[in-house]
Structures are given as C-alpha cells and as structure tokens.
Amino acid sequence: MQLTERQKEIVEIIKKNGPITGDEIAKMIYITRSALRTDFSILKKMSIIKSKQKVGYTYNEAFVKSNNKTLVKHIMGTPVTIDESYSVYKTVLLMFEKDIGTIFITKDGNLSGIVSRKDLLRIAIGKRDIEQIPINLIMTRMPNIIFSMENETIEECVKKIIEHQIDSVPVIRIAEKNGKEIYKVVGRFTKTNVSRLLLDILENKNKERGE
Numbered sequence: 001m002q003l004t005e006r007q008k009e010i011v012e013i014i015k016k017n018g019p020i021t022g023d024e025i026a027k028m029i030y031i032t033r034s035a036l037r038t039d040f041s042i043l044k045k046m047s048i049i050k051s052k053q054k055v056g057y058t059y060n061e062a063f064v065k066s067n068n069k070t071l072v073k074h075i076m077g078t079p080v081t082i083d084e085s086y087s088v089y090k091t092v093l094l095m096f097e098k099d100i101g102t103i104f105i106t107k108d109g110n111l112s113g114i115v116s117r118k119d120l121l122r123i124a125i126g127k128r129d130i131e132q133i134p135i136n137l138i139m140t141r142m143p144n145i146i147f148s149m150e151n152e153t154i155e156e157c158v159k160k161i162i163e164h165q166i167d168s169v170p171v172i173r174i175a176e177k178n179g180k181e182i183y184k185v186v187g188r189f190t191k192t193n194v195s196r197l198l199l200d201i202l203e204n205k206n207k208e209r210g211e
C-alpha cells in the first residue's frame with residue numbers, strides 16, 4: 001500500500017519530533033485533528049507509527065522496511081548515571097526511585113563503573129555503614145565494563161549480554177572533554193528492550209498472517 005503525501009508528511013514529523021500528540025501534528029500541518037484520524041489509523045495498522053496514551057505518537061523504528069538493520073540506538077532506554085562520590089545508601093534509594101536494576105557511574109562525564117542490584121545487596125548484608133561507603137568502592141569498574149556503541153546491531157549487543165551473563169549494558173559515545181577522549185553514556189540497553197522488540201516482531205508476524 002502506497003502512502004499519500006500527507007501520510008508521508010506525518011511520518012516525517014513523528015520521526016523528527018516523536019513522541020508527539022495528534023493535536024501537535026495537526027497544528028504543524030494546518031489540518032484539524034479529526035481530519036487526520038484516518039491517516040493515524042492507517043499508519044498504526046501498517047506498524048509505521050505507534051501510539052501510547054498520554055504520550056503521543058512515536059516512529060516504529062523496529063519495523064521500518066528498509067535495508068537498515070535495527071540498531072541499539074533505535075530501542076535503547078534512558079540511562080541513570082551518578083557520580084563516583086555517591087554513597088552506597090544514596091545509590092540504593094535512587095535504584096528504588098528510578099525502578100531500575102543497574103546504575104552507571106561516571107567521573108568527569110566519563111563512564112567509570114556500573115552497579116547492579118546484587119552488588120548493593122552484597123554490601124548491605126555486610127552490616128557496614130553504607131552511608132559512609134562511596135559507590136566507587138564496590139562498583140565493577142573499567143576496563144571490565146561491557147558496553148555497546150549506538151550503532152551496534154541488536155544481535156551484537158544481545159550476544160554480549162548472553163556471553164557475560166549480565167542484565168544490561170551502557171551505550172556510549174566517544175566524545176572529547178578538555179582535550180581528553182571520554183566515554184559518554186548516552187543510553188542503556190537491557191534484556192527488557194530485547195523482550196519488547198521480540199514481542200513487536202511476533203505481533204507483527206501475527207498481523208501479517210491476518211491473525
């Protein structure tokens with residue numbers, strides 16, 4: 001099925017600005033929201049865009065039919081990073097607050113460590129004063145961190161996760177700071193990302209079969 005010019009325009013807007021609401025898109029192309037309803041519905045059925053209540057429309061990178069492969073940057077999540085001086089206690093609180101299983105540690109913007117739930121549990125059962133222990137004392141540190149680059153393929157990254165039996169990897173971009181090369185953390189790639197991608201693929205296959 002060919003997209004109309006208007007549908008192509010909507011896809012471009014979502015690709016650039018997503019997540020974006022239907023009202024915002026309508027304003028950008030000077031058409032009423034209700035007149036766009038059919039276009040949104042077609043684009044959703046074709047799995048080109050996705051919609052989420054209270055968030056808006058996003059571009060469905062995983063299914064774009066092109067020669068491009070799905071890359072880590074297409075499905076990675078937002079990282080949570082802290083400075084090396086954080087105490088173990090504050091890190092535990094942050095883990096609960098953000099509801100995630102691994103936290104990345106940086107020093108002057110450079111990735112220096114990673115801590116997981118188990119690392120924190122291990123130190124907490126030692127009956128030591130975790131408010132006084134800095135996180136860099138217990139973190140897994142460079143050069144032992146397994147990381148990924150934004151443009152790595154999903155296959156490459158999943159292999160690392162399986163091989164090293166870990167739940168997540170930081171996604172980094174090599175940048176320059178004060179004349180020094182640093183590993184800047186730009187994302188977080190987890191087993192949950194992989195599960196979600198798999199679900200999308202399976203649901204799409206079912207749709208193709210008309211189930």
Ligand code: ADP
Pocket residue numbers: 101102114115116117118119139140144145146147165166167168169170
């Ligand atoms: P958990 O054991 O808490 O379920 P993981 O399996 O991810 O979480 O972590 C196991 C161990 O591996 C921990 O000691 C953690 O610090 C370390 N670890 C986690 N992710 C990485 C990574 N990307 N690179 C290196 N070590 C990691």
